[in-house]
Amino acid sequence: MTGPTARLLALLSLLQTARSWSGSELAERLEVTHRTVRRDVDRLRELGYPVEATLGAHGGYRLVGGTSMPPLLLEDDEAVAVALGLRTVAVHGLPGLDDAGVRALTKLSQSLPPRLRHRVRTLGAGAMTWERSGPDAVDPDVLTVLAAAAANRERVRLEYETRDGRSGPRHVEPQQLVSVRRHWYLVAFDLDRGDWRTFRADRVRSPRATGARSRHELPADDVPAHLEAAEAAMAPTYRADVTLRLPPDVARERLRDHLGDGALVPEGGGTRWRSAADTVEWLALRLLSIGCPFVVHGPPELRAHLDTIHERTRP
Template structure:
């Protein structure tokens, strides 16, 4: 039987934070104490400000409820590492204001990590870098993101002004269905009421979104998957440059990276693929090649301009920093 009341309370809190209902008998078995001790520890947590709900009956139990403030969180080792890594990547997102907020939260968490976890997090941060896609000057307003997230959840129509790639602006009334994050860009998959068809919208090109109060019945996204729909929509965009690559990996290992690249399979073998990719300019082609190279070795067959650009990019990446 565990007699350390403080350690037992922290372990109990960690279990409750999963937000599932825990029967008293199961909590007692996990903590190796009596059910009476569990109930006493639950009362102690309530006195500390943690809102613990209880439900009676055959399927009843205890669960940590949503309160009026954020109580201290208890994280195990793996959770603490995962949160730290997630905040580090959130600090690089193209969402206005989230960088500073994420860094503040990251500093608080990492300052409390024990030495063994801090070494793990530091090793991951120093060994992994994010390939940031070129963004056409567009940073997403977090308020817009919130409007669309709520509209997708509540099936509510949204009106906004949309700036197309040629800078022409139009007024839109849509039924928002799903938000899709692709690298540094965010997309909205929605049914356009005026055009009577599905459309993909870049959130950084949307201005003054507002819910209009009317609701809609959800439709089925073509193909059933919003991410695949966005990937197909991006592939349908006019491309001015193409390249041919040899990727030293079987096709099954490349699905996650190729789905975001406008490509055509030319030859597929057991351990390599020949692929043609397309993009608006050589710079974006180089970024696509670099992203694929994070998954498997890549050789550029053509064009020669891209081969030269990749060579210069590699030289810059390996040049020691000037001190």
């Protein structure tokens, strides 16, 4: 044993196995005296590890559950297994655990030696989850870099692909990584544009922390409001083309202030409504609230959204 610290870590590693250790076994394993074992056990207790000691022929020392979570020591294969599990939680999401999964993955990734990080990436690349595969899947390595930069208040250079498919460099100061309906968003100050921006994490490529400190900070209370405004601005909009089984005057009355720059045109015994631009969610809500039969001519996204609503509401 090289020294007290290494010995203490070795003792903790032994106690984390699911068994009791006699004082003689520990002394033999650590190559120390019984007195040193007792002193090291007391030191672990001072550090918050709940080490229980029992007397008798089958007694010994073991680590039990306490009131708080102390640091753990993991073997190489255990660390790889935990990292792979956290990558799954971070990317594919579990309700209420997305953010915790990324924070835990970031902490673990920063402490893994390069050889284990390589193993985690290799094994992660060889696995897949059927129900979550798709173009919006995010690279867990991207998440860990962005989360670490936000926590460390460090600037990042990255490549970002916009909604229209164009890609270019960005120089940002990450503020917070947020999970919203199974999508990850980065709230950051864009140094090139001189303003706060929200980035889809699945469109971020090759993020690299620069080591330079961030100088801008968005108050925590302002983050939700910023996300709401950014999400509304990023949501795609469409113009509905719908035939309403209503006379034009009744259709106009029921749409009222929601007509905007849309148009109502008489068509046979009904009305053709060409709406103002808005999201498919809002357009579907307006159609369902009008209270009449209708036929959707377009766009396909609106028809698909209404089909989804119908499937969810069928008995």
